[in-house]
Amino acid sequence: MTTLIKSAKIVDASSPHHLKRKDILIVDGMITKIEDTIIQQDATIVTFNNLHVSLGWFDTSVSLGEPGFEERETIDKGLRVAAKSGFTSIAVNANTNPVIDTKSSVEFLKNKAKGHATNLYPIAALTQKSEGIEMAELYDMYQSGALAFADYKRPIANDNLMKIALLYAQNFGGLVMSFPKNKAIAGEGIANEGINSTKLGLKGIPDLAEHLQIARDLFLLEYTGGKLHIPTISTAKSVSLIKEAKKKGLQVTCSVSINNLFLSDDNLHGFDSNFKLNPPLRTKGDVKSLQKAVKSGVIDIITSDHNPIDIEHKKVEFSQAKDGAIGLESAFSVLNSIFEIEEFIAQITTNPKEIFGLENTSISEGNIADVSLFTTDGEYEFTLENILSTSKNSAFLGKTLKGKAYGIFANNQLVLNQ
Incomplete structure (x- = not known):
């Protein structure tokens, strides 16, 4: 499985690419390349407005x-x-x-x-x-x-x-x-x-x-x-x-x-x-x-x-x-x-x-890809339509919130909220 995350701002203080906007190539669950621009013909492309990536x-x-x-x-x-x-x-x-x-x-x-x-x-x-x-x-x-x-x-x-x-x-x-x-x-x-x-x-x-x-x-x-x-x-x-x-x-x-x-x-x-x-x-x-x-x-x-x-x-x-x-x-x-x-x-x-005794990594070439995808932009009212859970007992219904999660890449799987 090959995934290419395009133009993502990396938020990871342990990474040499911290706060830089980069393309990230993931092959079989591993980060193989992080560069300004990557072209990969057979990859699943991930692109969003103001895309951020963190651990x-x-x-x-x-x-x-x-x-x-x-x-x-x-x-x-x-x-x-x-x-x-x-x-x-x-x-x-x-x-x-x-x-x-x-x-x-x-x-x-x-x-x-x-x-x-x-x-x-x-x-x-x-x-x-x-x-x-x-x-x-x-x-x-x-x-x-x-x-x-x-x-x-x-x-x-x-x-x-x-x-x-x-x-x-x-x-x-x-x-x-x-x-x-x-x-x-x-x-x-x-x-x-x-x-x-x-x-x-x-x-x-x-x-x-x-x-x-x-x-x-x-x-x-x-x-x-x-x-x-x-x-x-x-x-x-x-x-x-x-x-x-x-x-x-x-x-x-x-x-x-x-x-x-x-x-x-x-x-x-x-x-x-x-x-x-x-x-x-x-x-x-x-x-x-x-x-x-x-x-x-x-x-x-x-x-x-x-x-x-x-x-x-x-x-x-x-x-x-x-x-x-x-x-x-x-x-x-x-x-x-x-x-x-x-x-x-x-x-x-x-x-x-x-x-909790788990291993920390960083968003760097050669490391396993375990990342969250999100944007810090955009305000919206949190409503029942935003709730994915079976139960709907949210304390934030009707509140105006900012930014949102796009999904994750982990365990060699891409899951997007769309």
């Missing part, structure tokens, strides 16, 4: 439903959506029924994903059935391809269990993740505790619930000397806690959901259940602090936190709706609406691969 995007928090919730999204459909949305790799949460907590269930996910352009990496449950009581067989799942270990959106209340997990994972280089929420403090809250929750009569979740859990985990991390990833932080104080921990030399990394980078609890007026998220939407001040932390590099990873929910569990009264929103299709356009491309590209390419 393949990696989303580290994607839920697909299968097994157990195929009505929300199947693995096959989800991987096709990811590819057309510009992602060459996704890490899939154990947000399934049964939970991904055994070697065989990890292998199930890997086998279902074979043959797709987008790579699927399982995030296995940290505890059996994600119940937070007994640790799962981490090493067996790691050997079968589990990329990291987390009870999706479920905090580990048992301090000793988290300590043991951090110690045990060091023996084989496993990555432990801890959702930042103290359940006792959060209680039955469904929205950020503040002026808006009070006005709307919604039970609040104090940001203290997030801070207490992060502080506990950082103390445990300092004790064990291991490494920890804290997914989807949502407050300014959380940024400060993690920044200080990094200064102390702790091996801690964190991510933020695109939802919390763009939206605030002001969006809750109207009780649209698409804004019922976990972590909840916080204040505008928190949003600004999170955006600043992306630019400064304190936040290591940006994720869409893609979580499809079927209409029966989403289009209901706000308090009864399940948490979560889809985000793959809108991810790039949202980020491109907030930041300049070089302010966030590392958080969706090289950073997540390094943190």
